[in-house]
Amino acid sequence: MKQILLYIALASVLYAQSAHPEWETNGLLNGRFWKAQSESTKSGFVLGYATGAYDAAGLIYARAGQDGKPILKELFPPGMDSEEVALALDRFYATPENVPVVINAAIKIIAKRASGADEASVQQSIANARRSASSGK
Numbered sequence: 001m002k003q004i005l006l007y008i009a010l011a012s013v014l015y016a017q018s019a020h021p022e023w024e025t026n027g028l029l030n031g032r033f034w035k036a037q038s039e040s041t042k043s044g045f046v047l048g049y050a051t052g053a054y055d056a057a058g059l060i061y062a063r064a065g066q067d068g069k070p071i072l073k074e075l076f077p078p079g080m081d082s083e084e085v086a087l088a089l090d091r092f093y094a095t096p097e098n099v100p101v102v103i104n105a106a107i108k109i110i111a112k113r114a115s116g117a118d119e120a121s122v123q124q125s126i127a128n129a130r131r132s133a134s135s136g137k
Contacts (some may be wrong), residue, residue: 025133030086031106032098034089046082049107064085076107077114098126100133 023033034042053075061067072078077085092098092116098106109125 025102027099030102030133031093034091034093034103034106035099040085043082043087045103046085046089046107049104050082050085052132068135073115074108074111077111080114085101099135101129102133103125105129105132 015122020033020036023029023036034045037045050130054072057071057075061071077088085107089103089106092101092106092110106129109122109129112125113122
């Protein structure tokens with residue numbers, strides 16, 4: 001079942017990039033894409049993101065002879081499953097000003113909050129992500 005969801009998410013991403021340029025900010029998928037997806041596609045997308053983040057961090061740090069686990073809490077919310085992260089993204093993108101923010105930045109903001117960062121730091125990250133989305137950087 002997980003592979004099917006990953007294939008659906010991949011197909012959605014490929015379709016989004018070719019048919020809906022408004023679903024991208026700086027070449028990456030944003031909240032417009034997110035809001036247009038079904039619940040199962042959202043869950044599959046988050047699962048694919050998590051798998052990629054874990055694999056990439058593990059590989060990069062293993063090659064450097066280091067433990068990649070500390071960085072993972074910055075890339076994916078600790079203690080949350082894909083459905084919970086999808087719901088958190090729904091809440092994040094319910095704020096219109098957040099819609100242009102790219103999905104990977106939104107997940108990192110959710111991870112920051114889930115890791116216990118103070119709210120001022122979380123709000124600063126949101127402001128930075130909005131600025132980045134609006135400036136094209």
